[in-house]
Amino acid sequence: MVASLSLPRILRVGGGAVGALGDVVAGLGLRRPLLVTDAFLSGTGAAERLMATLRDAGLQPCLFAGTVPDPTTDSLGAGLTVLREHGADSVIGFGGGSPVDTAKALALLGVRGGRMRDYKAPHTNLGPALPVIAVPTTAGSGSEATQFTIVTDSATNEKMLCSGLAFLPVAAVVDFELTLSMPARLTADTGVDALTHAVEAYVSRRANPFSDGLALTAIRSIGRHLRRVYSDGADTEAREAMMLAATQAGIAFSNSSVALVHGMSRPIGAHFHVAHGLSNAMLFPAVTAFSVPAAESRYADCARALEAATDGDSDAVAAGKFVEALRALCVDLEVPTPQAHGIDSDEWSRLSLLMAEQALASGSPANNPVVPTVEEIQDLYEQIYA
Secondary structure: OOOOOOOOOOOOOOOOOOHHHHHHHHOOOHHHHEEEEEEHHHHHHHHHHHHHHHHHHOOEEEEEEEEEEOOOHHHHHHHHHHHHHOOOOEEEEEEEEEHHHHHOOOOOOOHHHHOOOHOOOOOOOOOOOEEEEEEOOOOOHHHHOOOOOEOOOOOOOOEEEEEOOHHOEEEEEHHHHHHHHOOOHHHEEEEEEEHHHHHHHHHOOOOHHHHHHHHHHHHHHHHHHHHHHHHHHOOOHHHHHHHHHHHHHHHHHOOOOHHHHHHHHHHHHHHOOOOOOHHHHHHHHHHHHHHHHHHHHHHHHHHHHHHHHHOOHHHHHHHHHHHHHHHHHHHHHOOOOOOOOOOOOHHHHHHHHHHHHHHHOOOOHHHHHOOOOOHHHHHHHHHOOH
């Protein structure tokens, strides 16, 4: 098997790394970056501090703070206007997955034009696009190291997966100190997102030795640190470990793939506006139980990495322990069911067929150990509701 591997050309990782952002951008020969962020980071002054860092490096940055949670095609228009008026030669995504995903989309549309729908899977996007530099502020999406972006079609509520090297950041600045103010709920949701990335990368039909090593390392670290950082957000050792694990998991799934959890998660986010990491968590135990029979030994490896099973356990026992460990983790992190989250039962049932069709059409379920039918996906949606 020959694996095709891609990751950012430059990675700056560690506490205080964000101070080097100006040097990173200048070192790439870029001069007019557009800093893409959200209203929260703009309001706290964090975006302006980053703008000052860029100006101190002799750059001419411009700020766009209009990113919305789970970016939509409608939300991209204002950013494109600012990008073109500034004459940007690069885009910096500063924030969680949504600002980074927005930056990736703007970088492509700013050069190629057209509609985001033109670039959704199964289309592979090789460019051209403006260079993207990612500065994550959450330990979860891994988007700083992936060749994917997610944008919801405002007309259809379809959460579109767009992939290809055009979306791969040329550089990532990964500074765990930016995550210290994350609230517990966001810490939990993004942490489970990172764990899902690592597990799905490992059990995916497109897994390879390169992604395997990163995935298992990330699973082990998340297992040791996620509960710690959920209970104590000031635990800097756990924060640093989670930030690194999220990037490792991002590199892993970008060079392997995600699978059924992510395929089913995106429609939940699009139709019910559930945070991506939280919808992953809602699905994770049930989808894993569904998938285990086709990849028992791979899930057993995940269990041992998570320290939920030992080398003395058979693969069957270890895989079973892994499912139970995920259930226990979701209890400890207070993950609600869709019902407990306030989603109406009738609306959930009414949309379950459409969500199942959209999940399957995204392509991610085809990478799952068990490739499901539409009916099986509908059944899983019904299982997790209450």
